[in-house]
Every structure is written in structure tokens, then in C-alpha cells.
Amino acid sequence: MIAGISLLLAISLCACVDLDTEDVARNAKEFLVKYGYLEEEKHHSKEHFAAAVRDFQWTVHLPVSGDMDDATVHQMHVPRCGMKDVSQAKWLHHRPFHTNHRRKRYTVKSKWYKRHLTYQILNWPWYLSQHQVRQAVKAAFQLWGNVSSLVFSEAAGDSADIRLAFFDGEHNDGARHAFDGPGGALAHAFFPRRGEAHFDNAEHWSLNGKGRNLFVVLAHEIGHTLGLQHSPFKNALMSPYYKKLGNEYVLNFDDILAIQTLYGAPSSGKLVQRPGKDFSMFEDWSAEKSEARAERKDYYCHSMFDAITWDLKDTLYIFKGRKYWMMFPNGTATEPQLTQQRWKKLPAFIEAAAVSGSDGKFYFFKGGRCWRYKGSRLEAGFPRKCSDHGLPRHPDTALYFQPLGHLVIFKGYKYYVFNEKSLKVEPYYPRNLHDWKGVPHSTNAALTHPNGLIYFFKGEHYWTFDQNNLKVTASGKWKQDLPWLGCQRS
Structure with a gap:
């Protein structure tokens, strides 16, 4: 017992260990290949590697140096979407009267050729009740439906246009899409017309602040299933790094412009985003309100x-x-x-x-x-x-x-x-x-x-x-x- 307590009270002689520069470079190359900044080949020149780092730094709004500084290494470990990013060359738009590049609206990949889409939830995360997940999914689809001509409904049968599922590790999507446990890539999706979104079941999904905010990740991945790629705008929902949508949970102008480019504005002709209380009060979506089992002691x-x-x-x-x-x-x-x-x-x-x-x-x-x-x-x-x-x-x-x-x-x-x-x-x-x-x-x-x-x-x-x-x-x-x-x- 004394030896054990001494272990817990022992003073750490070294608070941190410097990462091996070769390990940093190797991990960085794997990251840059996975997310589309480098081609999948065994050897990359220093010039190509530095250019890819600069491309990534520009995307995530870091100082563009091409160096693997601490901020860049840290950003590569921040939880994010598992989809590839669009290269900087496709995002940039040159303006002869401006000395800097302007961030251009991201491109769209493909689209659905109908306006009424159905969705299905194939399985459920462990941490939340089915009722809470169903409500969060409904609200995430509605977030896009409010600013476009699209209408969404949950499929009653076995077939649906868009399917949502929670998986662990490798799940037949290829090694690049294998989930890596808590952190890292939280989810990924497929563009129309495969229309699937997969979420890492090892994450602690939450709707109340403890853990990963499922609603934000759902809304982002649903954007991919509708045909949207990543956005270079820092506050866009379709940024590669999941952003809280703000106190009112409204979309960025870039998100709205992109979805309307594909599907047009709401049929009413009015752009009305739901008030924040409809999205932020997830704690009110307790299963006690709608499921009989909620009154059980267990x-x-x-x-x-x-x-x-x-x-x-x-x-x-x-x-x-x-x-x-x-x-x-x-x-x-x-x-x-x-x-x-x-x-x-x-x-x-x-x-x-x-x-x-x-x-x-x-x-x-x-x-x-x-x-x-x-x-x-x-x-x-x-x-x-x-x-x-x-x-x-x-x-x-x-x-x-x-x-x-x-x-x-x-x-x-x-x-x-x-x-x-x-x-x-x-x-x-x-x-x-x-x-x-x-x-x-x-x-x-x-x-x-x-x-x-x-x-x-x-x-x-x-x-x-x-x-x-x-x-x-x-x-x-x-x-x-x-x-x-x-x-x-x-």
C-alpha cells in the first residue's frame, strides 16, 4: 500500500517529452495524404510537402509558413470530419485589384434530382436514447430545409435516400475511413446518390455539452450527403473542423449560398432560420416526454x-x-x-x-x-x-x-x-x-x-x-x- 501511494504522489521528473521530428513528419504526411493535400505516393519532395503544409495552414486559418510549427501540429490532432478537404487552388479566386486572395465559396460535388428526400437511422449510439437521437437528426435535416427548397422525412420502410449509422473501427469503407476511437475523425459521409453518413460509435456523443455535440456533427455530415464539400470559411458549418453554430444555431452565409446553388431557395421565397431555442435546448428533448419506458425505475x-x-x-x-x-x-x-x-x-x-x-x-x-x-x-x-x-x-x-x-x-x-x-x-x-x-x-x-x-x-x-x-x-x-x-x- 505504501509503495502504491508513493507512486500516485510521486513527482514527475519530466512534464513532457519532445516528439521525435521524424515521427512528426511521418504523421503529418499521413494526415496530408488522408485529407487530400498530398498525392498518395511513397516519396514526396520537401517542396511538395511544404506546399501541402501551406495549403493546410491556409485552410485552417493559421499563419502560412510551410513549417510544422506547434500550432500546425496541434491543429492536425483536433477532432474533425473524416472527408477530404478541397484544395486551396479550387478555393482561391484572384482579384487584380486586391493584393491577397479572397476565399471563394466551396464547390459542390453532386446533387439530388428531387426535392423530397427520405432518411433512415440504421442504429443508435450507446450514450443517448433513441428519442433524443431521432429528434437531433430531424432538427439537423430541418436546418438545411429551412434555407432551401428541400423537404425531409423519416422513411417508414427499409429504403431511404439517406442512411445514418454508427460504427466502430473498420466498417467496410476502406482503411482510410476506419474510425480511430475518441478524437481524430468523428464521422464521414458520401455524396449523392449513395447518401450515407457514418459516425464513430466510440465517441461520447452528447447533446448537452459533455462529449461531442451530435447535432453539429449530424448537420455537417448531412451537408455532405446533400452534395456539399468543405468550406474554407472559419465559421461555416461545412468547415472541416466542426463549429458550434452559435447561440442561435443559424447557418453561415456560405452554407446558405452553397445549398441554394444546388437546390434553390425555399418555396415561400423567404429565408427564415429557426430561432435558437429550437436547437439549443436539447435537454428538453428528454425521452421522458414521449417514451413510456422513461417512467420505469431503471x-x-x-x-x-x-x-x-x-x-x-x-x-x-x-x-x-x-x-x-x-x-x-x-x-x-x-x-x-x-x-x-x-x-x-x-x-x-x-x-x-x-x-x-x-x-x-x-x-x-x-x-x-x-x-x-x-x-x-x-x-x-x-x-x-x-x-x-x-x-x-x-x-x-x-x-x-x-x-x-x-x-x-x-x-x-x-x-x-x-x-x-x-x-x-x-x-x-x-x-x-x-x-x-x-x-x-x-x-x-x-x-x-x-x-x-x-x-x-x-x-x-x-x-x-x-x-x-x-x-x-x-x-x-x-x-x-x-x-x-x-x-x-x-
Whole structure:
């Protein structure tokens, strides 16, 4: 135990390792080939490579130098669409009276020769209910329908013009289109008239800020299925790097011009974009409003919950959306209850929660803020912006780690030890997740079980972590393997 705790508290002698320049160059070439900046050949001259880098830098609005500087390397690792970009030569338009190039509207690939298109959702991501996904898909199609002559409807049968599906890894689209897990290429699509859009099922898809915004990615990929290529405009929906559409979720003028070039303006002759509230309030699209199963005690079993924790009386708390459930030691469970009725001023869709093992206080995290409650009473000074004191924004999960006597917050490949008295991150943190041998990155929830094991949850899977040996000792599917969650009867 002492050796294990020393490992977790050890000071990292080196905060970072310089990347090998050859690895950077090799990865950059693979990236530039994949996204259409270099031809697929084994050898590229330094001049061609530098020209491709400049082309990419221009596309993503970085200083055009041709050098693989830090900003360029970073941008190549930012999550994006898996479709190729249009080359700069096709985007540029020379103007004799202007010294710089003007960014021209992107070209269109092909089009549908009808105005009423049908779509079908072939399968569903793990993290969201079918109702939420269906509503997000409907809204994403409507975003384009509002500014064009197109009309969309979900197909009732097995055939549809446009098909949407979620896949893992290689899925018969070729090696270039194989999904690479969280990050990287999030999705790709095919132009008319194949009309398919595929999404990486390993992503944590979300509609409320925790994880990848499915609505934005849907709307972008649907644009491809309608015939649109990538746009060089930074704020366009069809930019290669997914952009939030703003508070009102309206399209950029470049998106509108492109879709109307293919299909014309709305039949009414008026350009009316739906108000932002129709798209931004995804939390109101809760399945509780339309699915009978939402009233079941075990609704949280049908998709991933947001957070989970155990209090000092061995009562289990499960949080999902606006509601929470309690599971008592005797195996009985409560009906779903509104989180904000018990914990006043707490927002819906919390991102992480933990109960302190020292005093039983509840901690909640969302965005860069944290809340602390004694029972149901919000303590003075909360909520506060904990990200100002070293905690990450939008944490993945949190738990109380008894050997350290502190909360531990997880985010991506790092973890942070949070001092409950100072409300600051302990010195020498964050540290790499490698200290927690076998725990996957970007987990959704975690808790310490009364049996002494720590459970981590991600998607439909769980991992048990032994606090004494500091390593994962088992894994499986939580719905079927963990009876104390109350899901085996669902």
C-alpha cells in the first residue's frame, strides 16, 4: 500500500517529452495524404510537402509558413470530419485589384434530382436514447430545409435516400475511413446518390455539452450527403473542423449560398432560420416526454448515466439528465426524482459527482464550476469557479480516493487530486492516467464500492480497480454483470 501511494504522489521528473521530428513528419504526411493535400505516393519532395503544409495552414486559418510549427501540429490532432478537404487552388479566386486572395465559396460535388428526400437511422449510439437521437437528426435535416427548397422525412420502410449509422473501427469503407476511437475523425459521409453518413460509435456523443455535440456533427455530415464539400470559411458549418453554430444555431452565409446553388431557395421565397431555442435546448428533448419506458425505475440502464456515487450510508445515487435515482442497501430503488428539487441551484446534466469519504458532503461538477452540499443545503461560497484553481473544465468523472483522503478528478488522459479544504489541486498534479494501470481514458462515471473496489464506467463497459495493487483486475458489461445497479431485470 505504501509503495502504491508513493507512486500516485510521486513527482514527475519530466512534464513532457519532445516528439521525435521524424515521427512528426511521418504523421503529418499521413494526415496530408488522408485529407487530400498530398498525392498518395511513397516519396514526396520537401517542396511538395511544404506546399501541402501551406495549403493546410491556409485552410485552417493559421499563419502560412510551410513549417510544422506547434500550432500546425496541434491543429492536425483536433477532432474533425473524416472527408477530404478541397484544395486551396479550387478555393482561391484572384482579384487584380486586391493584393491577397479572397476565399471563394466551396464547390459542390453532386446533387439530388428531387426535392423530397427520405432518411433512415440504421442504429443508435450507446450514450443517448433513441428519442433524443431521432429528434437531433430531424432538427439537423430541418436546418438545411429551412434555407432551401428541400423537404425531409423519416422513411417508414427499409429504403431511404439517406442512411445514418454508427460504427466502430473498420466498417467496410476502406482503411482510410476506419474510425480511430475518441478524437481524430468523428464521422464521414458520401455524396449523392449513395447518401450515407457514418459516425464513430466510440465517441461520447452528447447533446448537452459533455462529449461531442451530435447535432453539429449530424448537420455537417448531412451537408455532405446533400452534395456539399468543405468550406474554407472559419465559421461555416461545412468547415472541416466542426463549429458550434452559435447561440442561435443559424447557418453561415456560405452554407446558405452553397445549398441554394444546388437546390434553390425555399418555396415561400423567404429565408427564415429557426430561432435558437429550437436547437439549443436539447435537454428538453428528454425521452421522458414521449417514451413510456422513461417512467420505469431503471431507465438509466438503457443508455449511459452522467454520474454515479455512494454516500456514507451505502446508498447509491445515479444521475442522468434532470433526474436521479437512489438504490438502498436492501436492493430497493426509488422512482426517478428531479435533481434540482433536492439540490437547489444545481444545473441539469451534471458532468461528475462524488461524496466525500471524510464528511459525507456532495460535490458536483459541470463546466468549470463546482457545487458542495451538506445534505441538501448548498454551502456558502458555492457554486464557485473551480477551474480557476487547477481543475479541468468539463471533467469526465470524480470519486473519493480513500488512500489519499481527497477527491480525484479525471479528464482525458490525466487525473487531478482535489483538496477539499483549500479547494485547490494538490501540488504536482495533474498526472498521467498511467498511474491507474488499466483504467481507460475519458470514462463517463466512477465510484468506490463499499466492497473496497473502484468501478469505472465507459459506454456499456466497466472496469474494477484494486486500490491495494493499483491496477484493473476485471472488466465487463455493467448492465448484465453488476446486479447492484438494478439493471438485470430491464
